[in-house]
Structure formats: C-alpha cells, structure tokens
Amino acid sequence: MHDIKLIRENAEGFDAGLARRGIAPLSREILELDEQRRAALARQQELQAERNAVSKKIGEAKRAKADSTELEAQGMRIREEIAKLDAEGPRLDALLRDTLGKIPNLLDAAVPEGKDEADNKVEKTWGAPRNFAFTPKEHHELGEALGMMDFAGAAKLAGARFTVLKDKLARLERALGQFMLDMHTSEHGYAETVVPLLVNDATMYGTGQLPKFAEDLFATTDGRWLIPTAEVPLTNLVAGDITPAAQLPLRMTALSYCFRSEAGSAGRDVRGMLRQHQFTKVELVSITTPEQSTEEHERMTRAAEAVLERLELPYRRMLLCAGDTGFSAAKTYDLEVWVPGQGKYREISSCSNTLAFQARRMNARFRVGDGRPDFVHTLNGSGTAVGRALIAVMENYQNEDGSITVPSVLRPYMGGLESIAA
Template sequence: MHDIRAIRENPAAFDAALSRRGAAPMSDQVLALDEARRARITAAETAQAEQNRASKDVGAAKASGNEAEFERLRALVADKKAEVAAMQAEARELDQKLTDLLLTLPNSPLAEVPQGADETDNVELRRWGSPRALDFKPLEHFDLPAAKPGMDFETAAKLSGSRFVVLRGAIARLHRALAQFMLDVHTTEHGLTETITPVLVKDEAMYGTNQLPKFAEDSYRTTNGWWLIPTSEVTLTNTVAGDVLEESALPIRMTAHTLCFRSEAGSAGKDTAGMLRQHQFEKVEMVSITRPEDSLAEHERMTGCAEAILQKLGLPYRTVVLCTGDMGFGAQKTHDIEVWLPGQNTYREISSVSVCGDFQARRMNARYRPAGGGKPEFVHSLNGSGLAVGRCLIAVMENGQQADGSVDLPPALHAYMGGKTRIDATGALV
C-alpha cells in the first residue's frame, strides 16, 4: 500500500508512477479523501476540547447555584458529545474509503524498470546453457511415451474437471524428487530456512500480500471464509505481519514447498494442454524480509538462487526484467526466469522473482527497530519461485527426451531417484 504522506508531498511523482503502469492519475481523488478525513478529525478534536471545557464549567455552575447556567452547559455538553461522535464516525468512514482506494492501486515501479505495454517489451538480461541440437522432432511433455503412463489427465478430469492431473509411478517420483532437490539446495547452499505453512488463510493474510481486494476472483475461498493460498508467498510473508523486528534479525530468508491453488480467471483457452497452467500445482517458494537498503541486492541474490536450480539440472534458460506493463501488482521490479522447452521451441516462465519494497509491509504493518535507535521503520519484502515444481518436471522431461521416447534424467537427480538414470519409453525407471 502507498504511503499517504509521500503522496501529499509529491502528488506528481505518484501520478507519474501510475502512468508508467498504464493507470490514470489518482492523486486528486486520494488527496481529496485525505483532506476530508483530516478535516473531520480536526473538527472532532475541536469539538472534544469544547466538550471538555463545558464539562468543567458544569460543575462550577452547579456549585455556584446558577441553575440556568448549569442546564445550558449540560445541554451544551450533550450536544458536543453527539457532535464528536458524529464527526469521529465520519472520519472513520472516510479513512476506510481512503484505505480501500489505496488498496486497489499498484506499486510504483523503480526508475530502472523498462517502460512497456506487455511481455513483448520485456528486456533480456542473460542466457545460460544452449538448447540441445536434436536430430528428431521434439515432443511436448504430454506426448512423450515416457510420460504417458504416469501423466493421467482423463482420470483427473473425471475427479475434478479440466486443468488437473493425476501423476503415477516414475513421473510422480520425479515430481517429488524435484521438490526435495530444490529444498535441499536452498536450505544447505542458499541459507534459506525450510518452513511448513498452512494452505488455508484468513482475509488479512491475502490483503497483506495484495491478493485482496483486487484479485479475489483469481483465488478459491471456502464456505467458512478461508482462502486457499495461490502460493506460499502469502503465508511466508505474513509470518512477520504486525511484528516489530530487531534489525539484527534481518534478513529473514525462508522457503516452503506447498500446494498452490489458482482459479486461472481470464485464462480460458490459454495453455490448456498438459501441465503448464493448472488449478492445483506445487511450488517451492522463496521469501526474504530485509532492511530497505538491502532489498535490491537481495533481489539479485534470490534470482541467483532460482537460476542455480536450473544450472544444476542442466536446463537452458534466459532471465528477463519485466517491463512496467507486464509486472505484477505488488512488485517494484521483477525478474522472470524462462526455461527452454524444446517441445514448444520456446522459453517459458518457470520463476518470477520480485522486490516489493515496503508495499506489502505497510499492508501488514511489518516493521523493524533500527539498531541505532529511532522509531520503527517498515521492512522490505521479496518473493520468488524456486521453482515451480510442475513446470520444472515439464522442462526435465522435454529437455531429456530421446529419439526412442525415453527420457534421460539430470545427474543431480539420480540419487533422489534411487540411482535410476532414465525413464524408458514404457514409463519405467531404469
């Protein structure tokens, strides 16, 4: 959420940031609500002071025996009390309207973020690895003979509908191995603390990481009011909600492997084949909580953590910085990592790593106490996929495919697969 004081001090900069996002200027509307709210607060405070003075005078009038003055002052106290209550109620209503408006406005992009309208304006930063030169026509993951026995979309549709999958046998084990491998690398090499969190959360948690109110239709809600998390960014980030941390406790670096749930509202007809876009999937998430001055360096570090997983698996990828028109609602800057999928002959997103500044911290009221003294300041939050497990499964299968329909597994996974090195064309581990 935006800092109202910053908007007051520089409304032009606020509008310029919204303009870079393709949004209309909002400072006039925001500041009008803010001014009306502050006016009601001031008026309520003035009326409260008048009520307090009149209350003191009531006792004096009673003591002096001036009954007429006593009655006048008592009526005045009652009137001022009602006036104060009404003005305070108006101030609360205006404050809620202001908060509701601010909650719908996206984060301000950093100056270094490239201007653009959509993904075609993203800027490539680097590439790693080279796609294999194949002497056969590569298949997409769902058409691979090695995958077909263990990747059952028909049964999943019978159970749950479209955009679900049942995994069996070698494919199920490979999926599990990938998540375990990611957690092991992040915890032993990257210094992240493994965390197990709920997948059901309250409204406050979804507001804290900006899924609400704007993106309610993208998530699932239970009949008793819980939300199924779209990613453990929600739970990991909200572990510090309402806290005042000691500066010495920062940075906090966490990782979690969880089920994730998304309604995929607005994606009808997009990536309907295979496992690329599903309602239920798994991710290994990374979240960092830092001091403001450390967040940009942490962003680069987290991007490197995600890239390291792909490097260890030998999967070619490219890293891009998203333009203003393609960046997520809560981000100041985002790196997308796109893995090579030979079956599609293109790079596809497998990780998105974002720095959010204090945007989420203000929603959560998450602060830290500077070691040198002074009042608490808002922390900065960052999140990123480390990686999306299902998409990593797709990449391993497609990049490891052989002409006979089998799949060679990356050496980094052999120990996780019981020493097996391939999935043959019948779907068996060998």
C-alpha cells in the same frame, strides 16, 4: 500500500509513477479523501475541547445554583456531533485504506517502459537448446505415452486443469522438489518452512492478493483462502512484528501446493500441465532492511538460476517492463526455461522486490537498536515451479523412443534410476 505522507509531499511524482503503469492520476482523489479524514479528526478534537469547557461551566453553574439549562442543551448538541464523527472518522479511514489498497506499487526506475510481455528485456541467456535428431514431443504426449500422466482421470475427479501423475513421473516431480529444497537450504541459506495452505483475509491482504484479485483465488466456506503461492504465508510471518535489524535478512523457503483459479485464462495452455488449478512450487522469501533489498533481489534470482543450471536446462532472465510487472512488485525478473516441444521459452520463476509495499499493508517493521521502527522490504521468488521444471526436464531430456533420461543431479533422489521408460 502507499504512504499517504509521501503522496502529500509529492503528488505529482506519485501520479507520474502510476502513469508508467497506464493508470490515470489519483493523487487529487486520494488527497481530498485524506483532507476530509483530517478535517473530521480536527473537528472532533475541537468538539472534545468544547465539551470539556461546557462541562466545566455546567459544574460551576450548579455550584452557584444558577440556571444551567442552556449550557446542558449546548453540551447535548456537542455530544451528538461527536457521536456522528465517531462513526464518520472510521468510515473515512476505511475508505482511504481501501482506496490505497487497490493501487499497485510504484515501479523501480530500472524497469523499462512497455505495455506487455513483448516489451520485456532479455538480461541474459544461459545454455544452448539441444539439437534433436528427431522432432521433440511435448510433455503431455510423452507422459501419456508412458502411461504416467493421466489427464482424463484427473478431469473425472476434479475437472479441467488438473493432472494425475503416476509411477516414475510422480517420483520425478517429488525428486525435483526435494532437490530444490536441499539446494536452497544447504547452499543458499534459506530456512526450510512448512506453512498452512489455508489463510485468512488479513494474510491475503498483507501480500496484495486481496481485495483486487479475489477472483483469482479459491475460497472455502468458512472464510479462508487456499494459498496461490507460499509467498503469502511466509511473508506474513513478520506481519505486525518489529524485527531487530541484526536478525535481517530473514530467508525462508517452502515446498507447497499452490491453488489458482486461472480466471481470465480460458483457452490458454489448455493441453498438458502448464497452467493448472493445483501445482507445486518451491518458494523463496526474504525480509530485509531497505539498504539490503536491491542486492538481495539479485541474490535470490541467482539462487533460482542455479537450480536450472544444475539441471542443465537452457533459460533466459527477463526484466519485466512496466506493463507486465505485477501488482505488488517494484521490479521483477522472470526466468524462462526452454521447452523444445513448444520451441519456445516459458516462465518457470518470477523473482520480485516489493520494497516496503507489502510491509506497510502488514505493518511489518524493523528497528536498529533503540531507534524508531521503519518498514522492512520484502522479496519473493520461485525457486522454482516444480511442475514446470518437470515439463522442462521431460522435454529437454526426451529420447527418440519416448523414454526420458533422468538428469544426473536427480538420480540420488530416484534411487539411482537413469531412465524412465514405458
């Protein structure tokens, strides 16, 4: 959500920020609506003063036993106009809020120009892809050959973009999630949190999923939404609160199921489990002061990178360009892991700083001492996507006979198992 005061003060700068995202100028439309809203409020206040004055005169006339008919008619006209404004004010407030609520965040100055993912900037690369003595297979080939990845069974149960994992691959996915949680809580200072998978409209609005991205979500028949990521409930835990500055930053993590309709992705990644309606992810969320958020963004991204390094998975850090940065984000780093079956890097984590954009939508604030409250900054990141980590482990640790070596850091979670074979 954008601050209307800042738009009033620097409309040209606001439009220039939108232009970086390829959005036409909106400040004139917003300020005209704001002026109507302010004029309605000013007129309402004038009428209330007039009503009070007329009421006083009516009282004086009655005490003097004078004719008050004209004054009473005037008072009736004023009350009718006030009643109209009583409805018009909230309508204009809602219209302005709805207009601002559909506009994406302005970008950080460090975000490079560009239209799409082809213009993203490689910030660093870690690890070297393994040289295979054989042609590496994709994860779905490996999983089906092992009899532990069942796409046909999942389709029978739920349709496309679902997977049934079995036996040791099911345990490997669980091991990955537990490993990530343990690492983030014991080494990176995040508090483990269990959150609802169903949330209300206000919660989805607070982090920016509603109203713009409703088609990307799954809704229930009782007015709730399945979460697309644990970012949504974790961040909204501070909605409406004023947190003492001494308690910041707050750092939370959750391992949860996530649900996405994948609207508009028809034909993309149809094979395997890269793009699913249901998947598991370890989410990282930080709530900070404005002064802390830039450093916290780097810290969060390093926490996600540490997972991939501990698993010895080659990856690269990408700084997303203007055209590829998400709706709520001011700046985003994507981590892309190497998947040898496809011979390319694929996104496995996205770490974003939204500044005060989500906080304004949620009215989430902090206070220093007895000072005036200000909006917190919110950050979120994948630490990491568990399903995609499973894919990366399977493909990078595959052997020529179709077996998969279990990474050493995961063996304690696998009962000491060193290899997964048919």
